[in-house]
Amino acid sequence: MVSIGEANQPHAVCIPVPAQGHIKAMLQLSKLLHHKGFRITYVNTEFNHRRFLKSLAPDSLDGLPDDFQFETIPDGLPDRDDDSTQDFNLLADSIKNNFLEFMKLQQLLYIPLMHWSKMFWMPSQMPQHPLKSLGYSLWREEAECLSWLDDKKPNSVVYVNFGSITVMTLEQLVEFGWGLAKSKLTFFWVIRPDLVIGKSAIFPSEFVDETKGRSLIASWCPQEQVLNHPSVGGFLTHSGWNSTMESVSAGVPMLCWPFFADQQTNCHCTCKEWGIGTEIDKNVKRDEVEKLVRELMQGEKGKRMKHEAIEWKKLAEEATGPHGSSSANLEKLVNQFQL
Numbered sequence: 001m002v003s004i005g006e007a008n009q010p011h012a013v014c015i016p017v018p019a020q021g022h023i024k025a026m027l028q029l030s031k032l033l034h035h036k037g038f039r040i041t042y043v044n045t046e047f048n049h050r051r052f053l054k055s056l057a058p059d060s061l062d063g064l065p066d067d068f069q070f071e072t073i074p075d076g077l078p079d080r081d082d083d084s085t086q087d088f089n090l091l092a093d094s095i096k097n098n099f100l101e102f103m104k105l106q107q108l109l110y111i112p113l114m115h116w117s118k119m120f121w122m123p124s125q126m127p128q129h130p131l132k133s134l135g136y137s138l139w140r141e142e143a144e145c146l147s148w149l150d151d152k153k154p155n156s157v158v159y160v161n162f163g164s165i166t167v168m169t170l171e172q173l174v175e176f177g178w179g180l181a182k183s184k185l186t187f188f189w190v191i192r193p194d195l196v197i198g199k200s201a202i203f204p205s206e207f208v209d210e211t212k213g214r215s216l217i218a219s220w221c222p223q224e225q226v227l228n229h230p231s232v233g234g235f236l237t238h239s240g241w242n243s244t245m246e247s248v249s250a251g252v253p254m255l256c257w258p259f260f261a262d263q264q265t266n267c268h269c270t271c272k273e274w275g276i277g278t279e280i281d282k283n284v285k286r287d288e289v290e291k292l293v294r295e296l297m298q299g300e301k302g303k304r305m306k307h308e309a310i311e312w313k314k315l316a317e318e319a320t321g322p323h324g325s326s327s328a329n330l331e332k333l334v335n336q337f338q339l
Helices: 004-010 020-035 046-055 088-109 144-150 170-185 205-211 224-227 241-250 263-273 287-299 301-318 324-337
Strands: 011-014 039-045 068-073 159-163 188-190 216-217 232-237 254-256 278-279
Touching: 020 039, 020 241, 046 068, 144 188, 144 216, 144 224, 144 287, 159 170, 159 224, 159 287, 170 188, 170 205, 205 224, 205 232, 224 232, 224 241, 224 278, 232 241, 232 287, 241 263, 241 301, 254 263, 254 287, 263 278, 278 287, 287 301, 301 324
Parallel strands: 011 039, 039 068, 159 188, 159 232, 188 216, 232 254, 254 278
Antiparallel strands: none
């Protein structure tokens, strides 16, 4: 039975697109809405919920508020399907066939959808609360990388991460690897187990010898903490929206290698409009990677991009401050739902 208090409490059912970037952003928004007094039901697919729980400590969901609940819906995937992100066309068809029905339901029942609300950036500040420590990742984050970064000089490390869905050929991986190796710079590279199409990401012994002592490879990491670490000076990215906003908020300039969807648009904004990035050709070559990485970390253009990135960081901090535009838009959204 629902109590009188629960009946009067606004209830948000949050259903993300079943992909890491969307799950993370929706969970961040869910936490913010809960902080504003909403009761939250967060809905994941069964497959992703299992991955989510596996990435956390065994007791991570213990002690959560009674008005913040996780639920699942069937997705038809087997218990083990490590290659589920490699067939993106199949995923896209699944999203189209299953999620567009919610739009029809919204029109029939006149349910307000957040999709139509304007919000440039979501505040990341959260109060001390059991929800604060609840992670966003479908992979177990290797936090040991932060200790490795602690030993590096400020702005000396190139951080490389192509996100949760981007895939590449083994040849492209090798070109990126040798470009980083030839740059002679220190780098931290996140390589997912399913990053390479149909193969494992295996580097030759010569690459290992060449980069020994100035490289670290992990399968996943706490990206926001990495980008905000003082040793990180540049970000080689796929230009996903979460990664772009996290890099902007940390004041880190970017090298962009967009893969699909909105990433080309994000790359255009980063490189052409905001002045904080440079695009790498889709037909990636090691010499170009070496040149652009050096330019990012040591060149005059890199210094200009770093300066612009710091200015964008200040704007992001203003927008998410108590009287900033993003905070004001969040309040407007909350008020609309409470009418």
